[in-house]
Amino acid sequence: MLSLPELAAFLQNAHWPQIQERRPTFFSIAGFPHYENVMSNVYQFFFSTESPHDLGSLCMDALGDVIQGQSNIVPWPENEFRRTHARRELRTDNDKRLDILLHNGSDEDEWQSASTLVLIENKVYHWLANDLGEYWQFAGKQNPSCTRIGIVLGLKREDIPEPWQKDWIAVTHLEWAQAIEKRLGAYIYRAESRYVTLLLELIENIRHMSATENFQQLQFFQQNRAAIFQAEQIRRDAFLQFPEALRQSLPGYDMAGSKSESNQGWLVIYRRGSNRFKYVLSYYELFHEGTKTPTYRIQLVGASVPAEEAQKTQATLLTEEHSQYRHFEVDDNNPHHVLTKTYPLQSSSSKPLHEIIITSLKDDWQPLEKLWLNQPET
Structure with missing residues (x-):
């Protein structure tokens, strides 16, 4: 434990991470800014061209922009997603659940007849511990003639296990959000304004979660947690003891x-x-x-x-x-x-x-x- 002079020197001289003031988003106000299930539900809404947002294939086109130039898997099928269906939690034979399945079948439930499937595993603050192979094999077994593309969507570029690096690609939420921003102007004139607002809130929420200072703050805390805990304990004790000192x-x-x-x-x-x-x-x-x-x-x-x-x-x-x-x-x-x-x-x-x-x-x-x-x- 540091002496009080040593603790004071640390508090005064440490290179503290800069904390930027952030305006709350709809997601932070509602209390679920980083819930994977909530984000996946919102992603499903915007990926689907059948949703009433009138943004068409904007989100699919933006995803294609990110994939192109990064992927050594298969070329992005640009013209196959003018109509896109999005399905949540596709259940495999072993009761494993894929977060989002995107396909160009005739109906949301007709993914087995789609020509292209995009499998998305959505990660926020959880590490990648999912069986990508099982998702991949199940989709191929149910639809043997389709083209499959696997995407792990995370705050950082997740490390794809070696056996599946030829089938899956890591993409960050922020890369996808920035690609949407670049394309949004061409879609916004015909879109439903309320959903444009929601999409912009989603992008801002992604930007907040992806900010590098979040990781810098965590690293700083881990490196100095003993001193930080000691300072917090002093603050807490002073706060709780102050009324009694005044009373006496x-x-x-x-x-x-x-x-x-x-x-x-x-x-x-x-x-x-x-x-x-x-x-x-x-x-x-x-x-x-x-x-x-x-x-x-x-x-x-x-x-x-x-x-x-x-x-x-x-x-x-x-x-x-x-x-x-x-x-x-x-x-x-x-x-x-x-x-x-x-x-x-x-x-x-x-x-x-x-x-x-x-x-x-x-x-x-x-x-x-x-x-x-x-x-x-x-």
């Missing part, structure tokens, strides 16, 4: 709020003997990731008084000379809100965090307590 150092006040991390970093602070007004201390940003200066916020609210009384108290406090120099804020959308102040935490401070917050309470808030603390209960 703030006599005359009671506090409410969970000690667990699910509390998300806030405490309710009451002046002992009066709960009509309360302070809400928000300190989440002090312990969690952020690119800006860490801040904490103290808010005074009417805990158990009518909104009219909270607003009257607000007006009274704002007229005090003490308030004129303290830069308090007001929230006009919350009738129970009285005053708020946000405090940046200066990294140069050597005082413990709970003492810094206690100083804020003493300097800014306690001089005003006499105006609301001893008011009679209603």
Whole structure:
């Protein structure tokens, strides 16, 4: 385990991978940005020329663009996929399932009579452990006269087992997505706009998954995981211990709020003997990731008084000379809100965090307590 000075030196001097801000896609919002089954379902929809997207054979043509120039298997049959059927999870005799089967048969279920079959094994974050030979042999047995092309689709170029390198080719999701982008302009004028939007979201999701910094981050973590874990443990312990440190150092006040991390970093602070007004201390940003200066916020609210009384108290406090120099804020959308102040935490401070917050309470808030603390209960 590193000493604290050694850990601080690591945190300051390590060559951390750059993390680019990414806008969420439909797939990440829905919670399945890298689910293989979900992606295969979407691929089936766009590969099929029978789907209502009106993009025709765009996805097949783009796949052909990637295959041509890379494959030493068979030439890509350009003119055979004007009409394409896509089938999911083709089951073999031994109950193995191929992710996607593309064919040019007369009907989706008539793949045994198709002249060309494209077998696709879709991989995202799982390694290639599928029996490519069984897929290949089953398709050939069911349709002996067809031309077969095997494609392993992955985030990286998967290593095809030696016995099947003459039949299967490795293609990345990103190569296929970029080929679609190059061709999209010629198709977009006749396509259904909602499905063009979905296709663009799919491409953006593929770009996110394929970004090289993902692998750089993983590599960096593996190389430095002990130090990273130690730093995270210190952050977590500080986050969980902070409320108790504040509670013990703030006599005359009671506090409410969970000690667990699910509390998300806030405490309710009451002046002992009066709960009509309360302070809400928000300190989440002090312990969690952020690119800006860490801040904490103290808010005074009417805990158990009518909104009219909270607003009257607000007006009274704002007229005090003490308030004129303290830069308090007001929230006009919350009738129970009285005053708020946000405090940046200066990294140069050597005082413990709970003492810094206690100083804020003493300097800014306690001089005003006499105006609301001893008011009679209603």
